[in-house]
Amino acid sequence: GAGVSQSPSNKVTEKGKDVELRCDPISGHTALYWYRQSLGQGLEFLIYFQGNSAPDKSGLPSDRFSAERTGGSVSTLTIQRTQQEDSAVYLCASDSGGGGELFFGEGSRLTVL
Amino acid sequence: DAKTTQPNSMESNEEEPVHLPCNHSTISGTDYIHWYRQLPSQGPEYVIHGLTSNVNNRMASLAIAEDRKSSTLILHRATLRDAAVYYCIPPDSNSGYALNFGKGTSLLVTP
Numbered sequence: 001g002a003g004v005s006q007s008p009s010n011k012v013t014e015k016g017k018d019v020e021l022r023c024d025p026i027s028g029h030t031a032l033y034w035y036r037q038s039l040g041q042g043l044e045f046l047i048y049f050q051g052n053s054a055p056d057k058s059g060l061p062s063d064r065f066s067a068e069r070t071g072g073s074v075s076t077l078t079i080q081r082t083q084q085e086d087s088a089v090y091l092c093a094s095d096s097g098g099g100g101e102l103f104f105g106e107g108s109r110l111t112v113l
Numbered sequence: 114d115a116k117t118t119q120p121n122s123m124e125s126n127e128e129e130p131v132h133l134p135c136n137h138s139t140i141s142g143t144d145y146i147h148w149y150r151q152l153p154s155q156g157p158e159y160v161i162h163g164l165t166s167n168v169n170n171r172m173a174s175l176a177i178a179e180d181r182k183s184s185t186l187i188l189h190r191a192t193l194r195d196a197a198v199y200y201c202i203p204p205d206s207n208s209g210y211a212l213n214f215g216k217g218t219s220l221l222v223t224p
Contacts, residue, residue, distance in 0.1 A: 004156075031210070042200070043157070043214035059213075091156050102149070104156030 002026075004105035006092050012111045013082055021077045021108045025094030032075050033102065034067055035091045043091060049075065050097065082112045117201050122219040125191045133186040133218050135201030140181055144204055148175065148186050149214070150197040157200065157214070160186065196222045 005024040034046040045059040069075040118136040149157040174187040200217040
């Protein structure tokens with residue numbers, strides 16, 4: 001596609017439920033990032049994928065959070081047993097590798113009731 | 114990880130120049146300085162980046178101090194569409210890519 005695509009754009013869930021957020025990066029981009037942005041805050045790094053290398057998971061806040069990237073393209077961020085503090089906008093970005101310009105999606109807004 | 118300091122907010126009149134400062138005193142000698150902006154309800158978008166020399170593109174100019182401890186993003190003529198949060202991001206010196214974005218500078222443009 002022309003840009004980074006994320007779905008769903010909005011997700012409302014109940015505390016304790018699992019959620020999956022999807023990111024489709026720009027075609028050919030080898031690097032993919034997930035960030036979290038809580039209300040009124042900056043972006044918090046979660047995880048980074050680069051090609052076939054092991055992902056950098058150093059930003060994941062707990063073991064309830066996990067992400068995978070299948071076939072070097074689409075990525076899914078999974079949050080298990082959601083908590084109210086997980087409510088935030090989850091942003092995905094991709095680049096062509098080498099730490100260049102990041103292209104962001106519109107984000108997935110998660111609300112945990 | 115290089116630390117950055119930006120003012121929380123700035124205000125400008127439409128069609129006036131805007132100078133957005135950023136201090137990054139711990140930046141390493143080989144790290145590029147990237148600027149992004151985030152319009153309301155959107156993901157961040159790239160604005161400009163540079164290493165040592167001043168840089169210009171269609172969106173803005175970037176003036177980098179000679180000692181590289183600070184930089185200034187310059188919008189030559191602010192428009193209402195430039196109202197956004199502006200982030201100054203040096204990459205993490207270990208990983209080479211952007212980690213956490215701070216709160217940035219919220220720019221208000223008034224007609």
